Amino acid sequence: MKVNDCLLYLLPLLILVTGCDLEKDIDVDLPGHASQLVVECYLEPGKPIRATVLESSGYFDTLAPPLVPDAKVFITYQDRRIALEYKPYFSTTSTTFYTHSSDEKVKGRPGDIYSLEVTDGQGRKITAFTKILPAVPIDTIEWSFNEEEEATVRTSFEDSGNTENYYRYMVHRNRVAVGTVRDLLATDNLRDGKRISFGSPYDFRKNDTLVVSLFNIEKQYYDFFSSVSDAKDANGNPFAQPSRIKSAVEGGIGIFTNLAYDRKVVIIK
């Protein structure tokens, strides 16, 4: 929880004091927006290459899916240019909507570089790069119970020293396809080269099955994801500064990165 968010707890106190409905609908005349290409492409070793290409919309535009049918998507790996086919579909296994895909699987090893190019009929063009990262192994997952037999779970791992590392830690109950119960973004700036632990509240019970994932992520993904969170937070928080999206791609908005993770399944005993 951000410190400024904590102060939002004071707002109900003020509203209690004034005791009235103090929110109302208003008309806002927003300036026109030049639509931009938006891409999401996460390369996962051993999985097919897939991408989602959409475009941004004015805030009050209609909610029709902003598809870009004439968008062409290419992935280049070791001088080989792979064209992704425009074939919008929803994957029930990954619960994700894709617009472009290929049967080619991601074969890169840590240190290898992939590039992305997206073009469309309006002359818009996105380029981006990602460097395959190694997974960082989870060292231990341990838990302890309180008097109500609720468990707190702690996951620990060793950070490699002298490099800036960025992590995303996620815990799912039962399986990844269902809701996330813990989702943290972190850097090693306070624990460089040391053991890092992520904890949880007493949220779990005996026999709960937990899927614990530790993603070693690129800085560009950390920046993009953080700016997305900040932008969402700024809309409705009077104490937040408006945040521009730190795009990880050139020429548009979006993220092109790879997923390097260690995942363990544990049953709370």
Next chain:
Amino acid sequence: MLNLNQMRPYLHLFLCFLLFLFLKLPAHAQSSSIRGYVRAADSGEPLIGATVSVPALGKGTVTDVNGYYMLPLPAGEHTLQASYIGYTPITRRAHTPADGKNKNIVFLLEPANNELKEVEIASNSLRQRLNDTRMSMEVLTTREAKLLPALFGEVDLVKAMQLKPGIQASSEGSTGMYVRGGGADQNLMQLDGTTIYNASHLFGFFSVFNPESVKSVELYKGGFPAQFGGRLSSVVDVTLNEGNNERVGTAGSLGLISSKLTIDGPIKKDKANFIVSGRRTYVDVFTRQINRLSEDNEDYSPIPDYYFYDLSGKLNYQLDDENKLTLSAYYGRDFFSFSEDGFNFGFDWGNRMANLRWEHKFSDQLFASASVNATKYNYNLKNAIDAYSLKLTSDIEDYTFKTDFDWFLEGGHSLKFGSSVTRHYFGIGHLNVNSDDDRLNYTAGNNYHASEFGVYASDDYQINALFSLNYGLRLSAFNSGGRTYTGLEPRISAKYNLDENTAIKGSYASMMQYVHLVSNSGATLPTDVWYPSTKNVEPQRSQQIALGFTKLFARGRFLLTNEAYYKWMHNQLDFRDGANLFLNNNLEAEFLFGKGNSYGNELYLEKVKGKTTGWLGYTLSWTFRQFDEINGGRPFPTRYDRRHDVSLVLMHKLNKRLSVTASFVYGSGTAYSLPVARFAFQDMEGKGASMVPIYEERNGFRLPPTHRLDLGAVLKLKSRHGEADLTFGVYNVYNRRNPYFVYIDHVKDEESSQITGFQAKQVSLFPVVPSITYNFKF
């Protein structure tokens, strides 16, 4: 910036300047003068800033911090007037002796119509303001502020000051001040000469200055006297009340959200007196009760617990005719906590300060004071979630020693000179994260220390009956982390009387600011921390010019002032988008440096005599900042860039028991950032897209304008002992929903919960709020 070697020529210049002042002294050594003190007749306390004048000659002066004045006059009979806001003016005839001799006169002013606490400002005080060399200055007394309608009946001098032109609130009901385009951190807030770093309670909705303990507030928007330094945009000089020299008295009030109590009196007749004031809010008493009654309701979410209190006191000891000791102190704290389902959040913050001042009278012309003071602001934030705890603290602590001299010279010179040295200690972002079993332990945070120096001299020179000049120089220096910055800050104000009722004025002031507020909230929050200038963080600088005229008309009943100003600001601070200002050992990496400018015109019309008094202020202004890394490098308006700002204050005395007041404010829409577009984001997991807002222009949107009418009434009650009154207030009489912030929300289908569109929503803070306060004094 200058290093010490580069400074040497300036030091020579400064010494020459001092020599110039002192070499001129003998030429005027033989004039006569009338001098003495202006004191309150009921308590004997000195009246600071009281006017003593000879209207027939168009000459006058104001009393210093001891209530002392010195008015050079030709030998002969003169009619003198002494006046002070809220007191009945006195006229006395006096004979000025020849041959350079002086005459002492002490004026004892009676409170004006004590029963109704009505502000009665003598018309000659307006004339004095006309003739004052100083410009861009506002003065407000507690007596005046108490007449104005206030939110929840909580009289607040800072909010009352916001009704003056050129001073804007950060948001409705807030005590955050933006003066002539300066940031909230660019105001030097001083309580009895000691810096207060975070001068607000409750989100900034109330200032830390308890009106029962404060005598007056002086606010400089420009034309800064040389004795002040360290901030770019304003000096807010708050003076605590003096204790009663005559008898023990008690005063207090019972209000909707707080109560106040003040006790003062003599310790040793005509030698020593004291005053102690306290206030505490009590909303928490009711919210705790509500929470207790709802404990069994599983769906009930407890109301957070919040209260604040503050204590202030002052002790005066007149050692002899030449020496006086004063001890002032303040302690205030806010407490906020929230607990639910294993989540425990506690947050407390506050200021404390103490100031010991020794005043010495070398002669009737030369006065000196030396003071040592300490001030500290800190906050503690504790957050515990089950087995894990987080503690975050930050603080700033200062120790200051300063000396000031006032030398009243014949020939129209009043010299001020002095020096100060401050040792700063900064504790920034101290974080400690722990688990119950100590296996999880993170720490972060930095400590800095720095030294700040200032030496100044100025001369208030009455060249002739028409022309006066106040010129001075301040030399400042700051040392931190092996880097020393210095600054030469010239100040000058001039006044020329076109005729008996019209004066034109001009001023130039250069200012330096060596400490910076780390805040990206756009509001004044308790979590804002101060950061020193370092090797990589250069001091902020500004220059301001102001030109204006002042005119008295309708036989001295109205004063019209118009001032135009332009301010340049350099090394302004902002932060990168998404900057982490709390858990960051390399905070400087998040800083951005840019520049700013502000310009505008302030019109002010005041009526001070008669049954109906009040003022009308209108400010037309523009304020911009420019940073290479923000808004694509294009200049953008600040949040407090307000094109039109109008305030109208009227006070009318209906009869001896009842007076009514009204204030109306109008402000152009606040500059605000709204998202103009959106995109769908699935993230690596999918599970449904979320909408991400896209912000383009920084502060490119304008909120609807703010306007509000407040009404108040003061009814004197018949009381056997002392005085009592009821103060009624209605805040926001016509229930205007002024915008606090605007956001864009989803519109969902009620059955399917599918998003069907988007709607802009405006959130307001205060509807119509009636209040009643009982005040007593005995």
